[in-house]
Amino acid sequence: MASTRNTPQREAILAYLQSVHTHPTAEEVHAAVSRKLLSIALATVYRNLNLLAERGIIHRHQIGGGYRYDADLAAHEHCVCTSCGGIYDVPAEDIEAAATRHIDRKRFVPDHVEVTVYGVCAKCDHDTDTIRKVKPT
Amino acid sequence: MASTRNTPQREAILAYLQSVHTHPTAEEVHAAVSRKLLSIALATVYRNLNLLAERGIIHRHQIGGGYRYDADLAAHEHCVCTSCGGIYDVPAEDIEAAATRHIDRKRFVPDHVEVTVYGVCAKCDHDTDTIRKVKPT
DNA sequence: CTTGCTGCAAAGGTTTTGCATTGTT
DNA sequence: AACAATGCAAAACCTTTGCAGCAAG
Numbered sequence: 475m476a477s478t479r480n481t482p483q484r485e486a487i488l489a490y491l492q493s494v495h496t497h498p499t500a501e502e503v504h505a506a507v508s509r510k511l512l513s514i515a516l517a518t519v520y521r522n523l524n525l526l527a528e529r530g531i532i533h534r535h536q537i538g539g540g541y542r543y544d545a546d547l548a549a550h551e552h553c554v555c556t557s558c559g560g561i562y563d564v565p566a567e568d569i570e571a572a573a574t575r576h577i578d579r580k581r582f583v584p585d586h587v588e589v590t591v592y593g594v595c596a597k598c599d600h601d602t603d604t605i606r607k608v609k610p611t
Numbered sequence: 612m613a614s615t616r617n618t619p620q621r622e623a624i625l626a627y628l629q630s631v632h633t634h635p636t637a638e639e640v641h642a643a644v645s646r647k648l649l650s651i652a653l654a655t656v657y658r659n660l661n662l663l664a665e666r667g668i669i670h671r672h673q674i675g676g677g678y679r680y681d682a683d684l685a686a687h688e689h690c691v692c693t694s695c696g697g698i699y700d701v702p703a704e705d706i707e708a709a710a711t712r713h714i715d716r717k718r719f720v721p722d723h724v725e726v727t728v729y730g731v732c733a734k735c736d737h738d739t740d741t742i743r744k745v746k747p748t
Numbered sequence: 749c750t751t752g753c754t755g756c757a758a759a760g761g762t763t764t765t766g767c768a769t770t771g772t773t
Numbered sequence: 774a775a776c777a778a779t780g781c782a783a784a785a786c787c788t789t790t791g792c793a794g795c796a797a798g
Contacts (some may be wrong), residue, residue, distance in 0.1 A: 614773095633759080653763095654764080654765085657764070658764090675760085
């Protein structure tokens with residue numbers, strides 16, 4: 475099996491991801507790591523995020539027209555606000571079973587499940603109310 | 612409310628999408644519609660797919676590093692083969708309820724749910740077996 | 749001295765946008 | 774005449790890749 479070296483860059487990327495729950499983009503990881511510790515190339519961020527994801531150390535999700543990265547490996551759904559783009563975690567250990575229950579294992583062998591709920595977060599819901607009150611349709 | 616005109620291009624795109632269950636990319640829709648009926652610009656395909664999706668006439672999913680389009684509006688999950696990239700539908704009327712059960716409506720108001728199951732399809736599973744038999748690890 | 753990792757720059761792929769033109773209403 | 778939709782080309786965007794140099798094992 476291929477060995478890897480633990481570079482400061484890789485450690486900083488993982489440490490940052492483990493410190494937040496914001497599901498950052500590669501660009502955001504790059505900005506945060508550059509700001510905090512060391513200068514680093516965006517390509518290096520991509521390479522490390524891909525490597526970490528391949529090893530199962532982090533997750534890579536497809537949300538909002540690009541990839542988002544997440545070091546929280548516990549089973550959870552993502553709530554995505556269609557107004558502000560915010561992403562919120564909701565724990566859900568049972569959802570894998572619920573999602574794979576219908577599947578005929580002779581036709582498809584499930585590995586993992588991704589659940590994304592689209593809707594409006596409390597903040598945007600409130601903002602919408604305010605707008606309605608100020609300028610009624 | 613904004614009015615629209617039903618152009619041959621738009622109709623052909625929708626008709627094609629409604630005739631398949633392959634979750635094609637924009638590129639694939641473009642190829643199919645060009646082949647079948649009329650010459651059409653790729654940009655027009657994108658514009659119409661986006662318009663149809665905004666109106667809820669079709670769905671746009673983020674699978675495999677890009678968008679896939681789907682005219683089947685009935686509740687269903689997607690099984691994505693991590694080996695060949697194939698996408699298979701599985702009906703699941705109950706999954707919306709299961710996925711939104713955990714959510715605190717005061718914090719997030721759900722609109723719709725997307726469930727993607729990653730795994731290996733029967734064809735690829737068989738191929739893997741064959742490879743194992745021929746060249747054992 | 750072999751091999752992994754980095755930085756930089758270039759390339760690749762997908763989706764969107766600007767603009768002139770066409771076609772409906 | 775107003776306005777939607779089209780085609781084309783360019784731009785924008787995100788992600789990957791090639792390569793030379795560096796550093797760790």
